[in-house]
Amino acid sequence: MSFQAYIDNIKAKTGKTPDDFKKLAEEKGFLQNGQLVKTVKATEITNWLKEEFELGYGHAMAVYATFKGKTE
Incomplete structure (x- = not known):
C-alpha cells in the first residue's frame, strides 16, 4: 500500500487530514x-491514535510519519 493510500484510508475512516491530526497532537x-x-x-503517539x-x-505510523515531515 502506498503512503498516499494510507492517508486516504485514514481520512475515509476518521474524517481527518494530516493537518487535523497535527492540530490535535x-x-x-x-x-x-x-x-x-x-x-x-x-x-x-501511535497508542493515542489507536x-x-x-x-x-x-x-498510526503513517500519521506519525507526517509529523516527521513525510508527505509522499
Missing part, C-alpha cells in the same frame, strides 16, 4: 510549533 503536547517534542516517543481513532499500527 499540538493540543495533546506531542507537537510544539509544528515540530515533534523531543521527549515524546513514537509509541505514545485508542482514540481506532487506527491500526500501520495507519
